Amino acid sequence: MDWPHTGTDAVADISLTLDDQKTPFATFRPPASCTLDTTTLEDGPHVLHIRARDGLGLVGVRSIPFHVQNGPGITITGLRAHEHVAGNVVINLNAFSASEPFDPTRAESSGPIPVWTWVMIALIAAWAGWYGLSEYQEPAAFAQSVARDSLAAASAPMTTTKAAGTSGGGTAAGFDYAASGANLYTANCSACHGATGAGVPGAFPALADDPVVEAKDPKQQIGTILRGLHGATIKGTAFASQMPPFAQLSDNDIAAIIDHERTSWGNSAPIVNPDDVKRARE
Numbered sequence: 001m002d003w004p005h006t007g008t009d010a011v012a013d014i015s016l017t018l019d020d021q022k023t024p025f026a027t028f029r030p031p032a033s034c035t036l037d038t039t040t041l042e043d044g045p046h047v048l049h050i051r052a053r054d055g056l057g058l059v060g061v062r063s064i065p066f067h068v069q070n071g072p073g074i075t076i077t078g079l080r081a082h083e084h085v086a087g088n089v090v091i092n093l094n095a096f097s098a099s100e101p102f103d104p105t106r107a108e109s110s111g112p113i114p115v116w117t118w119v120m121i122a123l124i125a126a127w128a129g130w131y132g133l134s135e136y137q138e139p140a141a142f143a144q145s146v147a148r149d150s151l152a153a154a155s156a157p158m159t160t161t162k163a164a165g166t167s168g169g170g171t172a173a174g175f176d177y178a179a180s181g182a183n184l185y186t187a188n189c190s191a192c193h194g195a196t197g198a199g200v201p202g203a204f205p206a207l208a209d210d211p212v213v214e215a216k217d218p219k220q221q222i223g224t225i226l227r228g229l230h231g232a233t234i235k236g237t238a239f240a241s242q243m244p245p246f247a248q249l250s251d252n253d254i255a256a257i258i259d260h261e262r263t264s265w266g267n268s269a270p271i272v273n274p275d276d277v278k279r280a281r282e
Helices: 115-135 140-153 183-188 217-225 249-262 274-281
Strands: 013-018 027-028 042-053 059-067 072-077 092-096 229-234 237-243
Touching: 027 229, 042 140, 183 249, 217 249
Parallel strands: none
Antiparallel strands: 013 027, 013 042, 042 059, 072 092, 229 237
Protein backbone atom coordinates (compact mmCIF):
# COMPACT_ATOMS: atom_id res chain seq x y z
CA MET A 1 0.00 0.00 0.00
CA ASP A 2 1.40 3.47 -0.96
CA TRP A 3 1.09 6.05 1.75
CA PRO A 4 0.58 9.66 0.60
CA HIS A 5 3.68 11.81 0.85
CA THR A 6 3.50 14.55 3.46
CA GLY A 7 6.00 16.78 1.68
CA THR A 8 8.32 16.72 4.72
CA ASP A 9 11.04 14.42 5.99
CA ALA A 10 8.96 13.42 9.05
CA VAL A 11 8.55 9.65 9.42
CA ALA A 12 5.23 8.71 7.87
CA ASP A 13 4.99 5.02 8.78
CA ILE A 14 6.81 2.01 10.25
CA SER A 15 6.10 -1.58 9.15
CA LEU A 16 7.23 -4.86 10.75
CA THR A 17 7.85 -8.18 9.01
CA LEU A 18 9.24 -11.51 10.21
CA ASP A 19 11.87 -13.66 8.53
CA ASP A 20 11.17 -14.01 4.78
CA GLN A 21 7.58 -12.77 4.89
CA LYS A 22 6.69 -10.04 2.39
CA THR A 23 3.52 -8.81 4.08
CA PRO A 24 3.97 -6.74 7.27
CA PHE A 25 2.24 -8.08 10.37
CA ALA A 26 2.01 -4.54 11.80
CA THR A 27 2.06 -1.04 10.31
CA PHE A 28 1.68 2.17 12.31
CA ARG A 29 2.71 5.79 12.57
CA PRO A 30 5.43 6.47 15.16
CA PRO A 31 5.77 6.74 18.03
CA ALA A 32 3.90 3.53 18.93
CA SER A 33 4.33 0.13 20.56
CA CYS A 34 3.28 -3.39 19.57
CA THR A 35 3.33 -6.92 21.02
CA LEU A 36 5.13 -9.84 19.37
CA ASP A 37 3.45 -13.15 20.30
CA THR A 38 6.33 -15.65 20.15
CA THR A 39 4.02 -18.60 20.96
CA THR A 40 2.86 -18.45 17.34
CA LEU A 41 6.43 -18.96 16.11
CA GLU A 42 8.48 -22.11 15.86
CA ASP A 43 11.34 -22.50 18.32
CA GLY A 44 14.60 -21.46 16.75
CA PRO A 45 16.20 -18.44 15.03
CA HIS A 46 14.07 -15.63 13.59
CA VAL A 47 14.66 -12.12 12.26
CA LEU A 48 12.49 -9.05 12.84
CA HIS A 49 12.67 -6.53 9.97
CA ILE A 50 11.71 -2.89 10.68
CA ARG A 51 11.02 -0.64 7.67
CA ALA A 52 10.54 3.10 8.23
CA ARG A 53 9.52 5.57 5.50
CA ASP A 54 9.44 9.34 5.71
CA GLY A 55 7.23 11.83 3.94
CA LEU A 56 9.73 12.18 1.09
CA GLY A 57 9.59 8.47 0.32
CA LEU A 58 13.03 7.68 1.75
CA VAL A 59 13.23 4.28 3.43
CA GLY A 60 15.30 3.07 6.40
CA VAL A 61 15.61 -0.64 7.28
CA ARG A 62 16.83 -2.38 10.41
CA SER A 63 16.94 -6.14 11.11
CA ILE A 64 17.10 -7.73 14.57
CA PRO A 65 17.85 -11.48 14.83
CA PHE A 66 16.44 -13.31 17.87
CA HIS A 67 15.91 -16.86 19.11
CA VAL A 68 12.56 -18.29 20.29
CA GLN A 69 12.57 -20.91 23.07
CA ASN A 70 9.03 -21.70 24.22
CA GLY A 71 9.31 -25.48 24.03
CA PRO A 72 11.17 -27.82 26.42
CA GLY A 73 14.90 -27.29 26.81
CA ILE A 74 17.05 -30.30 25.92
CA THR A 75 20.37 -31.43 27.39
CA ILE A 76 22.56 -34.09 25.82
CA THR A 77 25.86 -35.75 26.68
CA GLY A 78 27.74 -38.31 24.62
CA LEU A 79 27.56 -36.53 21.25
CA ARG A 80 28.82 -33.08 20.31
CA ALA A 81 28.19 -30.98 17.22
CA HIS A 82 30.31 -32.00 14.21
CA GLU A 83 32.01 -34.76 16.22
CA HIS A 84 33.53 -37.74 14.38
CA VAL A 85 32.16 -40.99 15.84
CA ALA A 86 32.29 -44.73 15.10
CA GLY A 87 30.60 -47.86 16.41
CA ASN A 88 27.92 -47.63 19.10
CA VAL A 89 27.51 -44.20 20.68
CA VAL A 90 25.81 -43.94 24.09
CA ILE A 91 23.78 -40.73 24.23
CA ASN A 92 22.22 -39.43 27.46
CA LEU A 93 19.23 -37.13 27.01
CA ASN A 94 17.03 -35.05 29.26
CA ALA A 95 14.38 -32.38 28.67
CA PHE A 96 13.02 -29.67 30.94
CA SER A 97 9.66 -27.94 30.60
CA ALA A 98 9.75 -24.27 29.67
CA SER A 99 7.62 -23.60 32.76
CA GLU A 100 10.42 -24.72 35.10
CA PRO A 101 12.05 -21.58 36.56
CA PHE A 102 15.67 -22.40 35.79
CA ASP A 103 18.06 -22.49 32.87
CA PRO A 104 18.24 -26.06 31.46
CA THR A 105 21.91 -25.55 30.58
CA ARG A 106 22.63 -25.58 34.33
CA ALA A 107 20.87 -28.93 34.83
CA GLU A 108 22.63 -31.98 36.19
CA SER A 109 24.47 -34.05 33.60
CA SER A 110 25.70 -37.60 33.82
CA GLY A 111 28.86 -36.71 31.90
CA PRO A 112 32.02 -37.75 33.76
CA ILE A 113 34.49 -35.27 35.20
CA PRO A 114 37.58 -35.18 32.93
CA VAL A 115 40.57 -37.21 34.10
CA TRP A 116 42.86 -34.19 34.03
CA THR A 117 40.58 -32.49 36.59
CA TRP A 118 41.03 -35.37 39.05
CA VAL A 119 44.80 -35.35 38.43
CA MET A 120 45.01 -31.62 39.20
CA ILE A 121 42.91 -32.04 42.35
CA ALA A 122 45.14 -34.91 43.53
CA LEU A 123 48.33 -32.93 42.87
CA ILE A 124 47.04 -29.84 44.68
CA ALA A 125 45.83 -31.92 47.62
CA ALA A 126 49.17 -33.74 47.84
CA TRP A 127 51.11 -30.47 47.75
CA ALA A 128 48.85 -28.90 50.38
CA GLY A 129 49.27 -31.92 52.64
CA TRP A 130 53.06 -31.90 52.26
CA TYR A 131 53.25 -28.17 52.86
CA GLY A 132 51.03 -28.34 55.93
CA LEU A 133 53.02 -31.18 57.49
CA SER A 134 56.36 -29.56 56.75
CA GLU A 135 55.41 -26.14 58.15
CA TYR A 136 53.23 -27.07 61.10
CA GLN A 137 54.79 -27.39 64.53
CA GLU A 138 52.47 -28.73 67.19
CA PRO A 139 52.61 -26.81 70.50
CA ALA A 140 53.66 -28.98 73.41
CA ALA A 141 50.62 -27.95 75.49
CA PHE A 142 48.29 -28.97 72.65
CA ALA A 143 49.98 -32.36 72.25
CA GLN A 144 49.54 -33.08 75.96
CA SER A 145 45.86 -32.05 75.78
CA VAL A 146 45.24 -34.37 72.82
CA ALA A 147 46.91 -37.26 74.64
CA ARG A 148 44.68 -36.73 77.70
CA ASP A 149 41.52 -36.54 75.52
CA SER A 150 42.46 -39.70 73.60
CA LEU A 151 43.00 -41.63 76.84
CA ALA A 152 39.64 -40.46 78.20
CA ALA A 153 37.86 -41.41 74.96
CA ALA A 154 39.38 -44.89 74.98
CA SER A 155 38.07 -45.60 78.47
CA ALA A 156 34.59 -44.09 77.91
CA PRO A 157 31.64 -46.30 76.84
CA MET A 158 30.60 -46.20 73.14
CA THR A 159 27.76 -43.75 72.39
CA THR A 160 25.71 -42.89 69.30
CA THR A 161 27.91 -41.17 66.72
CA LYS A 162 27.02 -37.47 66.43
CA ALA A 163 27.94 -35.27 63.49
CA ALA A 164 30.68 -32.67 63.80
CA GLY A 165 29.82 -29.00 63.42
CA THR A 166 31.79 -28.60 60.17
CA SER A 167 32.22 -30.65 57.03
CA GLY A 168 34.27 -33.84 57.01
CA GLY A 169 35.35 -34.32 60.56
CA GLY A 170 34.84 -37.89 61.67
CA THR A 171 34.00 -41.50 61.11
CA ALA A 172 30.90 -43.67 61.48
CA ALA A 173 31.54 -47.04 63.10
CA GLY A 174 35.03 -47.07 61.63
CA PHE A 175 33.87 -45.80 58.19
CA ASP A 176 35.90 -42.74 57.15
CA TYR A 177 33.37 -40.63 55.22
CA ALA A 178 35.61 -37.55 55.36
CA ALA A 179 38.10 -39.20 53.00
CA SER A 180 35.72 -39.20 50.02
CA GLY A 181 32.41 -37.54 50.94
CA ALA A 182 33.24 -34.04 49.69
CA ASN A 183 34.62 -35.25 46.34
CA LEU A 184 31.70 -37.62 45.76
CA TYR A 185 29.22 -34.83 46.57
CA THR A 186 30.98 -32.48 44.12
CA ALA A 187 30.93 -35.08 41.33
CA ASN A 188 27.32 -36.25 41.74
CA CYS A 189 25.27 -33.60 43.58
CA SER A 190 26.74 -30.09 43.44
CA ALA A 191 25.55 -29.37 39.86
CA CYS A 192 21.99 -29.11 41.20
CA HIS A 193 22.26 -28.58 44.96
CA GLY A 194 25.27 -26.26 44.76
CA ALA A 195 28.74 -26.44 46.26
CA THR A 196 27.45 -24.79 49.45
CA GLY A 197 24.21 -26.81 49.60
CA ALA A 198 22.14 -23.71 48.73
CA GLY A 199 20.31 -25.36 45.78
CA VAL A 200 18.58 -23.39 42.98
CA PRO A 201 15.43 -21.49 44.09
CA GLY A 202 12.30 -23.07 42.62
CA ALA A 203 14.25 -25.80 40.84
CA PHE A 204 16.49 -27.76 43.23
CA PRO A 205 16.03 -27.73 47.03
CA ALA A 206 18.73 -26.53 49.41
CA LEU A 207 20.36 -29.21 51.58
CA ALA A 208 21.46 -26.75 54.26
CA ASP A 209 18.89 -26.86 57.09
CA ASP A 210 16.81 -29.35 55.10
CA PRO A 211 14.42 -31.32 57.37
CA VAL A 212 15.22 -34.64 55.65
CA VAL A 213 18.99 -34.12 55.91
CA GLU A 214 18.68 -32.97 59.53
CA ALA A 215 16.34 -35.81 60.57
CA LYS A 216 17.59 -38.21 63.24
CA ASP A 217 16.31 -41.15 61.16
CA PRO A 218 18.25 -41.21 57.85
CA LYS A 219 15.84 -43.66 56.16
CA GLN A 220 14.16 -41.07 53.92
CA GLN A 221 17.45 -39.49 52.84
CA ILE A 222 18.97 -42.88 51.96
CA GLY A 223 15.82 -43.87 50.03
CA THR A 224 15.82 -40.59 48.07
CA ILE A 225 19.40 -41.10 46.88
CA LEU A 226 18.80 -44.77 46.01
CA ARG A 227 15.47 -44.33 44.21
CA GLY A 228 15.33 -40.64 43.20
CA LEU A 229 12.50 -38.19 43.82
CA HIS A 230 10.02 -36.14 41.80
CA GLY A 231 7.52 -33.47 42.79
CA ALA A 232 8.74 -32.87 46.34
CA THR A 233 7.35 -30.08 48.54
CA ILE A 234 9.84 -28.80 51.12
CA LYS A 235 8.99 -26.11 53.66
CA GLY A 236 5.92 -25.16 51.60
CA THR A 237 7.82 -24.85 48.29
CA ALA A 238 7.06 -27.30 45.47
CA PHE A 239 9.99 -28.49 43.33
CA ALA A 240 8.99 -29.82 39.90
CA SER A 241 12.48 -30.93 38.86
CA GLN A 242 13.24 -34.64 39.06
CA MET A 243 16.16 -36.03 41.02
CA PRO A 244 17.52 -39.17 39.32
CA PRO A 245 18.30 -42.32 41.33
CA PHE A 246 21.92 -43.02 42.25
CA ALA A 247 21.59 -46.72 43.01
CA GLN A 248 24.59 -47.34 40.76
CA LEU A 249 26.86 -45.92 43.47
CA SER A 250 28.31 -48.27 46.07
CA ASP A 251 27.05 -48.43 49.65
CA ASN A 252 30.31 -46.79 50.77
CA ASP A 253 29.92 -43.91 48.29
CA ILE A 254 26.29 -43.21 49.21
CA ALA A 255 27.10 -43.31 52.93
CA ALA A 256 29.99 -40.88 52.38
CA ILE A 257 27.74 -38.44 50.46
CA ILE A 258 25.02 -38.59 53.13
CA ASP A 259 27.49 -38.05 55.97
CA HIS A 260 29.05 -35.11 54.12
CA GLU A 261 25.60 -33.52 53.73
CA ARG A 262 24.68 -34.20 57.35
CA THR A 263 27.84 -32.51 58.67
CA SER A 264 28.14 -29.55 56.27
CA TRP A 265 26.74 -26.00 55.93
CA GLY A 266 25.61 -25.88 59.55
CA ASN A 267 23.83 -29.26 59.47
CA SER A 268 24.37 -31.43 62.53
CA ALA A 269 22.61 -34.78 62.27
CA PRO A 270 23.54 -38.38 63.19
CA ILE A 271 25.69 -39.93 60.50
CA VAL A 272 25.35 -43.34 58.83
CA ASN A 273 27.62 -46.15 57.68
CA PRO A 274 27.57 -48.41 54.59
CA ASP A 275 25.61 -51.11 56.44
CA ASP A 276 22.69 -48.67 56.82
CA VAL A 277 22.66 -48.13 53.06
CA LYS A 278 22.93 -51.85 52.40
CA ARG A 279 19.87 -52.57 54.54
CA ALA A 280 17.85 -49.85 52.80
CA ARG A 281 18.90 -51.18 49.38
CA GLU A 282 17.74 -54.68 50.28
